[in-house]
Amino acid sequence: MSLINVQGVVLKYIKLGESDKIITILTDKLGKVDVVSHGARKTKSKFMASTQPFCYGEYQLYKGKSLYTLSQSSIIDSFQSIIMDLDKLSYGVYFLELIDSLTENEAKSVSMLALLLKTLYILTHDDVNLKLLRLTFDFKAISIGGYMPQISKCLKCGDKISEGYFSIIDGGTVCRNCKDNKYNYGINKETMNYLHIIKNIKLEDLRNIKYDEKTIDYLQNIMTRYIFYQTDKELKSISLMNKINK
Ligand SMILES: [Zn+2]
Incomplete structure (x- = not known):
């Protein structure tokens, strides 16, 4: 043995x-x-x-x-303090479920474990906006999981863009001319800027950035649809999290 x-x-x-x-x-x-x-x-x-x-x-x-x-x-x-706080618990349960859905058994992923640990530490110790933490976690988790969205260039023609659309199907931004189906969501300059921030920021620096809750909500809606489209898995924890944090 x-x-x-x-x-x-x-x-x-x-x-x-x-x-x-x-x-x-x-x-x-x-x-x-x-x-x-x-x-x-x-x-x-x-x-x-x-x-x-x-x-x-x-x-x-x-x-x-x-x-x-x-x-x-x-x-x-x-991480007992997560369990003691209903808001944090609802997000924590979601983080575990998303990681479970993005990983295969016995496929090594040290970076996914590192992301999870860092996120749980921040959830426990930092006073960070939970919506912002979730959006950033989502972007990083799906990127490690193999679904990193391409932003700033049009996925189809390659033009550099500062605004345009996010294509759920193609997994990234497209320009006005290349948008071709109903799964496109408008991205203005401000939301494009936020996408760059959450892509590049370290989780431990989240508490220092300015955020606009409406933009976070808008991008989270896109992100949730994107994750669902790409993974084809419905996460049970989302509805509970939404109910608790209305
Ligand atoms: Zn294009």
């Missing part, structure tokens, strides 16, 4: 039998893996806390025929 030590964040779990769980962890060495945790739903289990969603920990696993099994674990940060 070979053991492997990984660090990772628990994205979700499903119940198994009477007291077991299968947890999904985004890890540093193995990418996303499903791990059987025996007895983890018993209140006295040593795995009880380390197998909760959001928990960032060290996990020792061994590989069975198809799944990994948890052998040891220790918590690095449980």
Whole structure:
């Protein structure tokens, strides 16, 4: 039996039998893996806390025929304060679900784990506008996931543009002449500028930028449609997040 030590964040779990769980962890060495945790739903289990969603920990696993099994674990940060705040929780659940939808099992993605950890730290410690955090997270997560939108040049003719349209289907900006279907959303100079900011900014610098909530809402609507079109996955957490943060 070979053991492997990984660090990772628990994205979700499903119940198994009477007291077991299968947890999904985004890890540093193995990418996303499903791990059987025996007895983890018993209140006295040593795995009880380390197998909760959001928990960032060290996990020792061994590989069975198809799944990994948890052998040891220790918590690095449980991000408990996210769970205590309903607004933050609704965003946090969304961040976990989007990352789950953008990653394949056992495809290594250290940068996705780094993005998730940074986002959870900011959600926990920083006083940052949550809508702005989500929009920026979305842009970075889909870019790492292979769907980075092209902005500033027209996707079709290659002309440099400072305004135009965002094409959900083609994944980026197009000019007035090249817009050709109903999945185009107008992008004026100001929104184009915001797109550049969220593409380039480091998450830790978000608290320093000026933002206009209407523009953020407008771009988020485009982003949400774009993600849905490209991934073809409906995220359950979106409706809850929208309800709580109306
Ligand atoms: Zn064009």
